[in-house]
Amino acid sequence: MTTYYTEDHEWITVEGDIATVGITKYAADQLGDVVFVEVPEAGASFGKGDDMAVVESVKAASDVYAPVAGEVTEGNGALADAPETVNEDPEGAGWFCKMKLSDSGELGSLMNVDAYKAFCDGL
Amino acid sequence: MAEPTTDNLKRTPLHDLHEELGAKLVPFAGYEMPVQYPMGVKDEHLWTRSEAGLFDVSHMGPCFLSLADGIGGGDEAHAKIAALIETLVPSDIAGLKEGQARLTVLLNDEGGILDDLIITRPIGEEAQGSLYIVVNGAVKEADWALFERTFEGKAVLTRADDRILFALQGPKAAEVMQDFFPGCAELKFMRHMPFELNGTRCIVSRCGYTGEDGFEVLVSPEAGVPLIKEMLTDERVKPIGLGARDxxxxxxxxxxxxxxxxxxxxxxxxxxxxVIQKKRREQANFPGAERILKALSDGPAEKRVGIKPLERAPAREGTVIEIGGEPVGVVTSGGFGPSVDGPVAMGYVRADLAELGTKIDLMVRGKARAAEVCELPFVKPNYKR
Incomplete structure (x- = not known):
């Protein structure tokens, strides 16, 4: 199981050819109180960088991008009634969706945890 | 996405304090302003509804408009300055009592709204012939240019946006303010009184922009910075950013x-x-009077209404409103209301659809989300009448 990160502050944890996607603690902290989340439904397909989900704070709506291409196998339905989970546990229970990767080679362009930490420190 | 630049942005006299307080500063109306403090928008919002929130609104446009041939002279002088400003606004300014304030709108010749503003008549015979006016920060330069053009030779504009304008809002605001400005708790909504603070004059008005009881204070930076620092030591008071203000x-x-x-x-x-009192409707002598009076008698084509989304998704500004797939209006403000604990919005719909309870669809990211036209406000106002 390996976790990768994007410059847009998504994380993706890969186990075999299934990956779980969410937003990082850094992103959740920047957003502030999450009041609404729209996650993709099973069966939806995305290219790398496509708008995949929406997360809304009191202030504004932000798009969440697909870190890599794939087909969604499950959206986290629990976030509809408990969007605050994204603040409380962004890199755990606050996951957005699970997806089947189209091309695991795309993972190579993402950051590992150390690189992501350094990236955030530079912001 | 490119980050908005902070170059060329103005700073209010409270800028350093915002930084000390850990504010997240963003460009707003040409200023670098606190959008939120570490508490966060939601808690700042809820704090203001239960305690007292302190807002820096020094980016706004406080000013004084005074007769060119000098102030003083009681009612006669007030009548003169009121007659001048009434050429631009449709409210009854002549009829203001001393110390009374009124919300009004600045109109162009077509009756379109150039700004909304609060006009206050000062207290005391010697101060008559002057008005205290607060316009919006984003359009203050244009408003003031219009005043100077329109009143050239007749009235003099003194901008006061180098001072601090702050608001203290919430159910505990009056208790807190009373310690600093004894007697101000007696003020009624939309009334003001002047105070001396460390030898400088300041203006305390009972008004605000939150739906809560509260005050707005115009004060010099020298007197205002220590005043605000002291207010913030009171456990009932927290600094609140523009996010919660919205x-x-x-x-x-x-x-x-x-x-x-x-x-x-x-x-x-x-x-x-x-905002258009009966007297002004009869006089019909404000800009765009013809269009406005016609809209009053025939009804407008569209109307601003409250909108309650029936699902959890907030509908933001620009969201198209549809009925049966036909566009019938647009959301002009929308988001999440922490006190309502759900999404809230307002916008314009065709006037025949403005009735409370009208079912509408909000087109959020291509999906129709159920909503209905509802009463404004969403929370019961807590003004001191």
């Missing part, structure tokens, strides 16, 4: 200029006809 005013059903009204809207469409 959600508070939206729940209170109050318009944001440039969003819920602009030059394409007249006061009748904007549901602000109440």
């Amino acid at each position: 959600s508070l005013r939206l729940e209170a059903g109050l318009c944001l200029y440039g969003h819920d009204m602009d030059t394409t809207r007249d006061p009748v469409e904007a549901d602000l006809a109440w």
